[in-house]
Amino acid sequence: NPIVLDLAYNFIDFPSLENRM
Amino acid sequence: PIEDLFASLNKHIQRSDFEQAVKVADQVLSVAPGDDDAIRCKVVALVKADRFDDAISTIQTSKKVLTDFSFFKAYCLYRQNKLDEALESLKSQEGNSATMLLESQILYRLGKMDACMDIYQKLQKSKIDSLEINSVANLIASGRASE
Numbered sequence: 090n091p092i093v094l095d096l097a098y099n100f101i102d103f104p105s106l107e108n109r110m
Numbered sequence: 111p112i113e114d115l116f117a118s119l120n121k122h123i124q125r126s127d128f129e130q131a132v133k134v135a136d137q138v139l140s141v142a143p144g145d146d147d148a149i150r151c152k153v154v155a156l157v158k159a160d161r162f163d164d165a166i167s168t169i170q171t172s173k174k175v176l177t178d179f180s181f182f183k184a185y186c187l188y189r190q191n192k193l194d195e196a197l198e199s200l201k202s203q204e205g206n207s208a209t210m211l212l213e214s215q216i217l218y219r220l221g222k223m224d225a226c227m228d229i230y231q232k233l234q235k236s237k238i239d240s241l242e243i244n245s246v247a248n249l250i251a252s253g254r255a256s257e
């Protein structure tokens with residue numbers, strides 16, 4: 090079973106905090 | 111002040127110290143309940159710490175936020191192998207590339223190869239030109255060919 094790539098994980102990302110600091 | 115807490119939160123994120131990031135996000139939320147950025151940071155940090163139950167309960171207790179957490183929730187359910195619930199959580203989502211990728215991964219686990227392949231083919235035709243998507247589609251296609 091070759092399909093183990095979890096590409097959806099790359100879309101779990103943090104918001105930009107640049108203007109909050 | 112809250113700016114210092116966010117600076118600290120950002121530092122933990124940069125270091126991939128997700129447990130500490132959760133703690134500081136909670137500190138932000140104690141002074142600014144419902145802060146959208148803090149809640150999203152907490153949810154993402156919990157996912158990256160593999161704490162899927164905690165991520166889901168954080169989403170469920172944060173109903174009033176602006177962010178739509180359906181994709182995050184669906185991803186948690188997928189990682190917990192609650193595949194039908196995961197698909198259900200994706201239903202409200204528009205068909206962007208993230209949603210389509212996750213849906214195809216869920217369908218793959220459900221053994222629905224044709225439906226899975228359909229989505230990968232749509233992704234290949236879409237604007238996103240991803241080598242990874244192409245390679246996954248080719249792997250599925252070759253897997254089916256060798257059956």
Ligand SMILES: [K+]
Pocket residue numbers: 092093094095215218
């Ligand atoms: K997969």
